[in-house]
Structures are given as C-alpha cells and as structure tokens.
Amino acid sequence: MKPAPFTYHRAEAAAHAAEVLAQFGDEARILAGGQSLLPMMSLRIVAPSHLIDISKTTDLMAVEVGTQGLEVGAAATYRRVAEHGAINQFPIIARAIAHVGHEPIRNRGTLVGSIAHNDPAGELPAVALVTGAEVRLRSVRGSRSVPIDDFLTEAYTTTIADDELIESIRFPRPEAGSHQGFAEYARRPGDYASAGVVCQVGYRPDGSVTACRVATLAGGGGVRRHPAAEARIVSGGSSGLNIGLAAQATAASATGESDRYHRRLIQHLAADAFGQAAGPSNRGPHGESNR
Known part of the structure; x- marks a missing residue:
C-alpha cells in the first residue's frame, strides 16, 4: 500500500516546526528518522494530512554532554548519539542503541523518535524510564519539561499535546555508586x-x-x-x-x-x-x- 495523500513541510528550525503544528494540530505529524512513522503511513495505520520534516533542522541535531547529563536533540540519529565522544559515560544508552534494529535503521532512525513512538518493544523508552530522563517539549505557547514517568503512558501513547513537538531528551548522569x-x-x-x-x-x-x-x-x-x-x-x-x-x-x-x-x-x-x-x-x- 501507499500512504494517503499529505502535504509536506520542511521545518527550517524548531520554532518553524512549532508554528506549523499550531496551524494544523492533530492533522500533522513530525517526521525525523521516519523508521516507525513511514511504515505506519504506508499501511495506513496513521494518515496525517501534513508531514513536518525536522530531519535537517540543525537546532534539533545536537548531542551534548554537560554537568546535568546527556542531552539528545529530536533530529539526532542513533548513530550520531552512539558515536559521541562521551557516550561511554552513559553505557546503558550505548548498549541499548546497539540492540536497535540493523545498521541502516540506526543510521536514519532517531533516539527521540523511539521515545515519542513509545513502541512496546522499544529499548530506549525502557532506558529512559530507568534513568529518570526528562522530555523537553516545545510549542508556540512556550517550552516545558516533563519527567519520563509522566510522559509515557500506554503503548504507542504519550502525554504530548497535538501542538507540541519534542525538542530534546535529557538523560541524567548515573549517580556515583550506581x-x-x-x-x-x-x-x-x-x-x-x-x-x-x-x-x-x-x-x-x-x-x-x-x-x-x-x-x-x-x-x-x-x-x-x-x-x-x-x-x-x-x-x-x-x-x-x-x-x-x-x-x-x-x-x-x-x-x-x-x-x-x-x-x-x-x-x-x-x-x-x-x-x-x-x-x-x-x-x-x-x-x-x-x-
């Protein structure tokens, strides 16, 4: 099968993606790596009227390690995270990524997309729960941070609003002695x-x-x-x-x-x-x- 007709939007920045979401709401979906969304569209499990592509949005590609932990932008691929020079400081994340699909999936798929999709068999949602990660959401109304325990609900379901996108996810540093x-x-x-x-x-x-x-x-x-x-x-x-x-x-x-x-x-x-x-x-x- 082929996806139902849709209008394609390429986001120039996170703010632009938020503006398009505000305009179309639940008729729009965010496209980052597309490894989960595109197969679902092809099977017409989902049929958004508008697709907002953030895969080339540079302000969502960052992978940064600081005193607060590992911050992963919404457009950062698994490979980009796995190849970060400080990923060895977060060994459970590196191990989980190694178990995600095959290399082509890790080259295009995004860590944040896995958590947004909340697949019941997803490694990264489970790691996020265990490490106490925090999800940063953005809309034209502003930004807010949500603990992962409050963000993930049932399978394939989260508490994100129709006009919000995930900007990044922060994994805290493992505490000493853990x-x-x-x-x-x-x-x-x-x-x-x-x-x-x-x-x-x-x-x-x-x-x-x-x-x-x-x-x-x-x-x-x-x-x-x-x-x-x-x-x-x-x-x-x-x-x-x-x-x-x-x-x-x-x-x-x-x-x-x-x-x-x-x-x-x-x-x-x-x-x-x-x-x-x-x-x-x-x-x-x-x-x-x-x-």
Missing part, C-alpha cells in the same frame, strides 16, 4: 525483542541499596516499571537470593499467569540484569555477580 543492567532476547539480531529488562541500582559505600528502578519491554506488557521488584531490591539488596525474588516479582507484574513463556523469559532476563547491577559487596574477585 550500577546498571541490560538484558534482552530476540530470535535473531536486529529483530524486535521478545522481551527485555533494564535496571539501575544505587548503592551506599557499605553496599546497601539506596534506590532501584527496573523496566521491562515487550513480553506482552510493553514498556513499564515494576515497583514491587524495585522495593524488593531496595529492602533486600543484591544478594543472589534476593535477585531471584526480585526477578520473580518483575516477571509476575509484567505478564499474566497464563503467559508462561514470557513469564519465564522475563524472570531469566531480570535475574541477568539485576546480576549485572549487583554492587561491589555482591561481586566476586573478578567482578562476577555472586548469584
């Missing part, structure tokens, strides 16, 4: 994930846990956090036994009882991710997790 974990299963490299688990655990110098955030992707439940599993790690730490209990809690809240395959898969992936994020007091002499 550890992260990422585990995903796909049938073939580049395929959509069957399931995935991302976590971040903060530790005091004595090895006790200060905070935990864990999110799943795919596996039937889409991208979301799991408070019961987070509370389990905070209260019980990252010992082998407690990791197993937290993995069970993650799987139980991510899937229904009848979905045994995904429940077992998520439990396994969660144990892997929590093991990666185990604190120094729970690691062996060579850095391995004592699970």
Whole structure:
C-alpha cells in the first residue's frame, strides 16, 4: 500500500516546526528518522494530512554532554548519539542503541523518535524510564519539561499535546555508586525483542541499596516499571537470593499467569540484569555477580 495523500513541510528550525503544528494540530505529524512513522503511513495505520520534516533542522541535531547529563536533540540519529565522544559515560544508552534494529535503521532512525513512538518493544523508552530522563517539549505557547514517568503512558501513547513537538531528551548522569543492567532476547539480531529488562541500582559505600528502578519491554506488557521488584531490591539488596525474588516479582507484574513463556523469559532476563547491577559487596574477585 501507499500512504494517503499529505502535504509536506520542511521545518527550517524548531520554532518553524512549532508554528506549523499550531496551524494544523492533530492533522500533522513530525517526521525525523521516519523508521516507525513511514511504515505506519504506508499501511495506513496513521494518515496525517501534513508531514513536518525536522530531519535537517540543525537546532534539533545536537548531542551534548554537560554537568546535568546527556542531552539528545529530536533530529539526532542513533548513530550520531552512539558515536559521541562521551557516550561511554552513559553505557546503558550505548548498549541499548546497539540492540536497535540493523545498521541502516540506526543510521536514519532517531533516539527521540523511539521515545515519542513509545513502541512496546522499544529499548530506549525502557532506558529512559530507568534513568529518570526528562522530555523537553516545545510549542508556540512556550517550552516545558516533563519527567519520563509522566510522559509515557500506554503503548504507542504519550502525554504530548497535538501542538507540541519534542525538542530534546535529557538523560541524567548515573549517580556515583550506581550500577546498571541490560538484558534482552530476540530470535535473531536486529529483530524486535521478545522481551527485555533494564535496571539501575544505587548503592551506599557499605553496599546497601539506596534506590532501584527496573523496566521491562515487550513480553506482552510493553514498556513499564515494576515497583514491587524495585522495593524488593531496595529492602533486600543484591544478594543472589534476593535477585531471584526480585526477578520473580518483575516477571509476575509484567505478564499474566497464563503467559508462561514470557513469564519465564522475563524472570531469566531480570535475574541477568539485576546480576549485572549487583554492587561491589555482591561481586566476586573478578567482578562476577555472586548469584
């Protein structure tokens, strides 16, 4: 199939894109990398009357690292982010990008677009949840920042208004003493994930846990956090036994009882991710997790 007829607009700047959005509202869609939007248009799942192309908008291409963290502009491709000289300061983002599709998709697709699309199998929405990212929105009415927990709602749905576009997303720097974990299963490299688990655990110098955030992707439940599993790690730490209990809690809240395959898969992936994020007091002499 071919997309329904639409009017094409090339945005000269973020302000110009906001002006076009203000004019056409829910009849318009933002085009950045197009790796999600264009296939949906071809299948006529969506049929915007106006397409606003921001892919060449220079003030939305920036990838900047500062004291507050990593700021990614709406037109910055996965490749641009992955090749930034300071990306090693944000290893969980680099790992997630490496799992996104194939190289041609990473060359054209955008990190911000993935979060705006909120695909249930999206790696970057899950990483954004775990790291406590912040979404900066822009319209002719001004700019506002929204915590990622308030921005992502149901699958393929966010709280963005019809006249707003995402200007950038900021990922905070990992706090000192924090550890992260990422585990995903796909049938073939580049395929959509069957399931995935991302976590971040903060530790005091004595090895006790200060905070935990864990999110799943795919596996039937889409991208979301799991408070019961987070509370389990905070209260019980990252010992082998407690990791197993937290993995069970993650799987139980991510899937229904009848979905045994995904429940077992998520439990396994969660144990892997929590093991990666185990604190120094729970690691062996060579850095391995004592699970």
